Amino acid sequence: MADPTDPRDDLDLPVPLGPFPPRRVVSLVPSLTEAVAATSPGLLVGATNWCSHPADLAVARIGGTKSPDLPGVLALAPDLVIANDEENRRPDLDVLRAAGVPVWVTDIRTLEDAFRSLDRLLTVACRLPRPAWLDRAEAAWRDVRPTAEGPRTIVPIWRRPWMVLGRDTFAGDLLHRLGLRLVHADDPKRYPTVPLPELLASRPELVVLPDEPYRFTAEDGPEAFPGIPVVLADGRHLTWYGPSLVTAPTVLRRAIDHPFAFGGETTS
Numbered sequence: 001m002a003d004p005t006d007p008r009d010d011l012d013l014p015v016p017l018g019p020f021p022p023r024r025v026v027s028l029v030p031s032l033t034e035a036v037a038a039t040s041p042g043l044l045v046g047a048t049n050w051c052s053h054p055a056d057l058a059v060a061r062i063g064g065t066k067s068p069d070l071p072g073v074l075a076l077a078p079d080l081v082i083a084n085d086e087e088n089r090r091p092d093l094d095v096l097r098a099a100g101v102p103v104w105v106t107d108i109r110t111l112e113d114a115f116r117s118l119d120r121l122l123t124v125a126c127r128l129p130r131p132a133w134l135d136r137a138e139a140a141w142r143d144v145r146p147t148a149e150g151p152r153t154i155v156p157i158w159r160r161p162w163m164v165l166g167r168d169t170f171a172g173d174l175l176h177r178l179g180l181r182l183v184h185a186d187d188p189k190r191y192p193t194v195p196l197p198e199l200l201a202s203r204p205e206l207v208v209l210p211d212e213p214y215r216f217t218a219e220d221g222p223e224a225f226p227g228i229p230v231v232l233a234d235g236r237h238l239t240w241y242g243p244s245l246v247t248a249p250t251v252l253r254r255a256i257d258h259p260f261a262f263g264g265e266t267t268s
Contacts, residue, residue: 007124010107010117011085017102021127022080026073027051028065029084031240032106032121036082038243039122039131046076053236053244070095080104080125110173111141114241137245141177144249150179151205151229157191158214159221162199166192171210171238178252180206196224204228206259210235222262229259 006014026046027033033051036044046060048068060076063069065087073081073096081096085107093103104125106117115138122128155165155175165172166187175182183202184192207225209216212235216222222230233255237248 009104009125010120011105013105015080015102015104015125017080017125022078022102022125024076024078024080025126026062026076026078026081028062028068028081029087029106030065031236031242031244032082032084033057034240034244035118035122035242036126038133040126040128043126043128045078046073068092074099074101082106082121082125084108108170108241109168110170111177111245114170114245118241133243133246137243140246140249144177146177147179150181152183152203153180153206153208154183154199154202154204155208155210156199156214156216156221157210159216159224161193162196163191163193164199166190170241174238174248174252175208178249178256180208180256200225206231206256208233208238208256210238212236212239222260226262229261231255231259 006016009015022043024045025036025043027036027044028048030048030051030053033044033047034053037054037057044059046062047057048065049061049063050065051057060072062072066089070092078101081101081103083093083103083105085105093105096103104121106121108114108117115134118134119130123130153175155171157163157165164184165182166184166189168190172182172185183204184194206229208231209221210233216232218232234251236244237251
């Protein structure tokens with residue numbers, strides 16, 4: 001039975017952290033890996049194969065976000081595993097909990113969610129001082145205001161089949177704040193599958209192609225939207241919640257302000 005004094009994660013689940021601050025943390029989410037590493041170097045002992053920041057991170061690699069090496073995680077003897085409700089599978093987290101490992105799960109759908117969740121993860125779960133980079137991130141977004149009539153925008157995140165940002169997504173919230181009107185913002189699904197003819201028929205005024213989870217490039221993606229302004233967006237600044245939020249408004253705004261048409265012509 002859970003101790004009523006145990007702190008609760010974003011899913012309101014009790015996390016039995018014990019009386020001492022964690023000293024061995026395993027992260028199952030790339031953006032959370034960067035957030036912890038930037039706040040307390042040395043606290044992490046394990047991270048996924050996709051955890052690419054910081055570039056010099058030297059920890060054990062424990063597979064992917066959707067397919068972690070659970071025996072490998074347990075072998076690291078973590079006193080805390082950090083995860084995300086969208087990125088990670090609940091059955092995997094249940095295995096870790098059953099083995100006695102405290103698991104803290106974040107649930108982030110908006111920028112406000114990110115700021116609140118990151119603060120709790122770092123100060124409550126990891127028992128660290130609030131980092132200065134989090135204050136800088138909040139300041140960077142404080143004066144970002146959407147324009148009244150931004151371009152109608154589609155944001156593919158996958159092809160074969162084509163999938164786009166729908167309702168209630170962190171990346172969609174950032175783009176809305178930067179003035180874009182997502183065509184599929186009111187779709188019943190968060191990541192609807194939409195055939196290419198339907199995407200074109202929606203008459204978008206802008207297409208944003210991030211480099212993750214699908215790696216869209218100038219040679220892979222824009223050709224599907226001839227004549228429509230296209231932006232290649234850095235996925236870390238669009239989809240990660242962590243230190244990248246400090247520079248995300250500037251990086252994303254610069255990309256949005258310089259779209260190009262298929263064939264390489266700049267449209268602004």
